[in-house]
Amino acid sequence: MMTREFAKAGAFRGNNPADVVQSCDITFTCVSDSVAVRDVVFGNQGVLQGISKGKCYVEMSTVDEETVQDVADAVMARGGTFLEAPVCGSRVPALEGMLTILTSGDRKLYDDCFSCFEAMGRKSFYLGNEVGTATRMKLIHNMILGTVMASLAEGMALAEKVGLDQEDLHEVLCLGALNCPTINHKSQAIMNQRFDTHFPLQHQQKDLRLVLSMGDSVEQPLYLAAASNELYKKARRLGMSESDISAVYKATVS
Amino acid sequence: MMTREFAKAGAFRGNNPADVVQSCDITFTCVSDSVAVRDVVFGNQGVLQGISKGKCYVEMSTVDEETVQDVADAVMARGGTFLEAPVCGSRVPALEGMLTILTSGDRKLYDDCFSCFEAMGRKSFYLGNEVGTATRMKLIHNMILGTVMASLAEGMALAEKVGLDQEDLHEVLCLGALNCPTINHKSQAIMNQRFDTHFPLQHQQKDLRLVLSMGDSVEQPLYLAAASNELYKKARRLGMSESDISAVYKATVS
Amino acid sequence: MMTREFAKAGAFRGNNPADVVQSCDITFTCVSDSVAVRDVVFGNQGVLQGISKGKCYVEMSTVDEETVQDVADAVMARGGTFLEAPVCGSRVPALEGMLTILTSGDRKLYDDCFSCFEAMGRKSFYLGNEVGTATRMKLIHNMILGTVMASLAEGMALAEKVGLDQEDLHEVLCLGALNCPTINHKSQAIMNQRFDTHFPLQHQQKDLRLVLSMGDSVEQPLYLAAASNELYKKARRLGMSESDISAVYKATVS
Amino acid sequence: MMTREFAKAGAFRGNNPADVVQSCDITFTCVSDSVAVRDVVFGNQGVLQGISKGKCYVEMSTVDEETVQDVADAVMARGGTFLEAPVCGSRVPALEGMLTILTSGDRKLYDDCFSCFEAMGRKSFYLGNEVGTATRMKLIHNMILGTVMASLAEGMALAEKVGLDQEDLHEVLCLGALNCPTINHKSQAIMNQRFDTHFPLQHQQKDLRLVLSMGDSVEQPLYLAAASNELYKKARRLGMSESDISAVYKATVS
Incomplete structure (x- = not known):
């Protein structure tokens, strides 16, 4: 439904996470919790199966430090580049574009995403290259x-x-x-x-x-x-x- | 020093609390703590000795509920009218006239003081006639x-x-x-x-x-x-x- | 009732606290709380009115430090000797003579009471001459x-x-x-x-x-x-x- | 060293956990923590490799509920019988045989071990058949x-x-x-x-x-x-x- 409207506006609609990752340079994910993240990343036709050298992956879901580390390790082991980018703010700030985006991981990927983050939130922070810092x-x-x-x-x-x-x-x-x-x-x-x-x-x-x-x-x-x-x-x-x-x-x- | 400048501007300078109360309809006090309040009110030549029927007394010091009740009882026993009016806000808001003034006690006295409170702070509240409420x-x-x-x-x-x-x-x-x-x-x-x-x-x-x-x-x-x-x-x-x-x-x- | 039985056994029964104090060298009190203590000590025909030089008073009630100090000061001001002796243990240890008695105040008075404390409880402690220590x-x-x-x-x-x-x-x-x-x-x-x-x-x-x-x-x-x-x-x-x-x-x- | 003395007294000394389990009906383990337990049970030549139908295994180490559940599942999956038996009491009670042994798991195994537990501690409890209860x-x-x-x-x-x-x-x-x-x-x-x-x-x-x-x-x-x-x-x-x-x-x- 939502994706249908994006598609009408010209967006490519993948059939599964792997499909999306294969067709994009940078993929952003934001789902509800650690279980959902593990499903999207490690599941059948998941993110991981689309990752290859040069692919960039940005995890915006809020999860525990262990999960974000596992995802980062798996993405990087396949040659991908990783950035975690959890978000501060709940429903209302999200609707008003007032979210704060906290990031850590690959610096260059942060720079590449900077304009996207500007569009999504009010301000983004790059807190360092160690995965887990933003969490x-x-x-x-x-x-x-x-x-x-x-x-x-x-x-x-x-x-x-x-x-x-x-x-x-x-x-x-x-x-x-x-x-x-x-x-x-x-x-x-x-x-x-x-x-x-x-x-x-x-x-x-x-x-x-x-x-x-x-x-x-x-x-x-x-x-x-x-x-x-x-x-x-x-x-x-x-x-x-x-x-x-x-x-x-x-x-x-x- | 400070009082000298007020005097230059035309203010009356009393020699002691009783003197001030006798020469004013409404007296405001704001001192540092319960001990100072008790001294000013119950001391020699203190507030109480100036109180008579019709005099109004506004206690703006922050003290414990027991002290404010003692002062209120003493003032009212001599026919005076009482309002407690402690203040929320510290140094900076005070300098900027941004204090919040919390009051309880005599309603008419609150109304009479309203314009003064407007001048001292940003907003005043009348919280009820029971002494201790503002505290x-x-x-x-x-x-x-x-x-x-x-x-x-x-x-x-x-x-x-x-x-x-x-x-x-x-x-x-x-x-x-x-x-x-x-x-x-x-x-x-x-x-x-x-x-x-x-x-x-x-x-x-x-x-x-x-x-x-x-x-x-x-x-x-x-x-x-x-x-x-x-x-x-x-x-x-x-x-x-x-x-x-x-x-x-x-x-x-x- | 209880006092009647003690009287039968040969005890003197005073008409009020002052009466008891006047007829005894050492008086022990144990009542329920600070209010009761103040009543017994400072009240009409109270302990204080029986205190004179040489009289000894042992306060076994558990009260706050301020009350015990007030009682001690009043007793000593009239020439009396004071010991506080609150008790550790509730109903069952009391019935079984297993209470612990904590004392502070006059050392000689503690020594004089020692055998009484032995009879009342399991063990007594003298904790020092400063009133309030036992409390x-x-x-x-x-x-x-x-x-x-x-x-x-x-x-x-x-x-x-x-x-x-x-x-x-x-x-x-x-x-x-x-x-x-x-x-x-x-x-x-x-x-x-x-x-x-x-x-x-x-x-x-x-x-x-x-x-x-x-x-x-x-x-x-x-x-x-x-x-x-x-x-x-x-x-x-x-x-x-x-x-x-x-x-x-x-x-x-x- | 210790085992040498036991051997002198007639005990069988296995070369590894699997060896011990294979030669005994009931094996008791008590090591320091979850990591050690996992090593002893799941490691190379570990307990698990000795477990077969009818073998009984008693875990006396104190570990977290997840570890004890993993061990129980693995033992039972191979046809073994499991009892957890953590111990209350530290160094001194241990030396004096005053430990309390808390057990849960297989009831018959508890009954078979009863006399051993009597020898090791002061008292043992069987708390139910659900693994994790004793923990x-x-x-x-x-x-x-x-x-x-x-x-x-x-x-x-x-x-x-x-x-x-x-x-x-x-x-x-x-x-x-x-x-x-x-x-x-x-x-x-x-x-x-x-x-x-x-x-x-x-x-x-x-x-x-x-x-x-x-x-x-x-x-x-x-x-x-x-x-x-x-x-x-x-x-x-x-x-x-x-x-x-x-x-x-x-x-x-x-």
Whole structure:
């Protein structure tokens, strides 16, 4: 359907990933998770079967560091060139072209993709040639996001308990030094008890788990991230896995 | 010095708090802490000795709920009218007239002060007639502030540990949904290891202690605020009490 | 009733605290909390009115450091001698004479009371002449108790979630290096969902609050005690204030 | 060397794992970690090559649930019978025959091994036929152990900060309801600053990580275990990985 419209506009439509890779110099992929990435890359008629010397492959899906390394190794073993390019931002920034693209891997490939990244997002970063670097940056970003969200939920819960109007707290926050889209939109979501999914709570919790494991590997204590992770687990237990991250509020009031 | 200049411009300069209150319809006070407030109000030739029926008193200092209640009771017992009006925002917003003024107490007095509040800050809120309400709002605001700050510190510490450039993380944060003055300025402070005091760390820790005690009184668990409080204690132990709140970073890397 | 039986056995029965103090060299008090202590000591016909030079007063109630200091100051100001002697152990150890008595204050008074303490408990400690020392020791003991209890609750909750029999976990714990009355009895309480009060949950939470405040005053971070405190708050919210501390289990499964 | 002595006493000494398995009805293995287990089982001339219909294999090493499942699957696929039997208790209980043996898997094999387990330890448990059950029990036991240890460390640190004698706290604890070998020996270790390894700190931290991941999979929040895990990470950062778990004390005072 979508691809049909692209085809009408002149695009080539491959029959499978291998087919696409064979007919393009640079292939971009962005799918939902590690399982999907492994399927697209290593599956029958997958990306890997189309890779040969000179082919360039850009992985924009957000996956764990191990998966991105496996994909990079496989692509490079066949003579291909690899760049990871996960994206910061959820539904709304995507629609508005305001995504931030974090990349690491082959520098020349980044330069070649630069204009494409400009078209897709607001800004792109090249963070170094080591595969995994961009994934680490994204996880740290999401660790802070998840903790800010959980702290806001605690504040909204306490406000209600002590007889304050949550809308007043929302306004006070939006007038001060914490005013940002996350604080603004998520406090409204809590206030209105509307947890429509922008960023699914279970993905947030998964990111916290991955970042805690990263902290583990470098011996960095992360007391707040660890406490946040437990709150998100609690929210999952309350059935909020597929709701928005703002539904962590439920864990603070149950 | 300062008062001399006001006097030159035509202002009346009282010899002591009682003197000022006697010669004005509405008196505003803003001093550093509860001890100073008690001194100004209950001391010899203090505010209380100037209060009589019809006098209005506005307490803009940030103090604990008990002190503000004591002051309110004393003022009202002498026939005065009381409004508490603590302020959100630190040094820079104050200089730029961007403070948020939170008030509770006498509604008519709030209305009478409205134009003054407009001149002092960006926006004022009347949160209800119950004394203590504005103080509670301010504490919840600062609870979120303290946790966001501590989470940012954890993120910056982890970034460095896993070989990322803290400046890159700063930029990524400023391009995304968490972009706010706190995230922006405090990540720079950490990056540059410059902890010049905007909001003293020991005041932040005191506010966390007060807010946890508030959570205690209404049986609201606050896992993140509790963990943050311990991190700030750790920072105090490292000698950072009088540095900026961003020095909580020291507690994450020591 | 009780006093009547003591009287039958030859004891003197005073009409009020002052009366008792006047007729005895050493008076021991053990009442429920700070409010009761203040009433008995500072109230009409209270302890203080019976104190004169040479009178000895032993406070065995568990109260906060401020109250114990106030009582000590008042007793000593009238020429009396003071010893604080709070007790570790709840209902069962008390019945079995297995309490531990922690004391601080006047050394000679401790020596004079030694045989009495032997009769009341299993062992007594003289911790120094500074008033407040025994109270601090007791609070630290109870901090560890509260955290052990909360950790056991987490373990029992997790056991059930992953399909293990809580009774098996109870047995495994009782066979290993963690085997102690607390682990043994409290795991049974959870297993049987019987939270009959030995040590009331709200007192445990109050002790955690006091010990966190003590940690605050000496800049000692206490991450586990802080997290435990929030769990007990949660249990209070679930209506378990007057149940046994083992009811913190409810906070881990709700 | 050791095996030579066994051989002198009449034991058969195999040249490799396969050799041993082929000549025995039941083979017990206990090696240090998952990597060693995989080597012994799946390696060249490994256990697997000796397994045939009717052979029984008992895995006493402590490994993660995935490894134990892989070994069980491989043994059973070749017609063998499998029992997992991890052990609770460290160096001293092992020397004294006071270990607790936790088993799950084939019931008949457990019955056949019963007398052997009696000889090796103090008590054995059969927890069910599902592979992984015994491992889960062991991890929950160690989660509680790790948190008790960390709470004790916080208490000892606070005691010192407020001017109490750590030896007094040790004695008070040993006289009360928390008296158990862990509290007794570990408080002495801290008091004497002697962290000779009974249970290596890095293994404790690994167990906490595994148990948090287990809690994750069943949506069980574990606030205390999560905070403990961060403290142990901190201790690892301070270079205490190979010291005893009591060295987590270093993380509370640094």
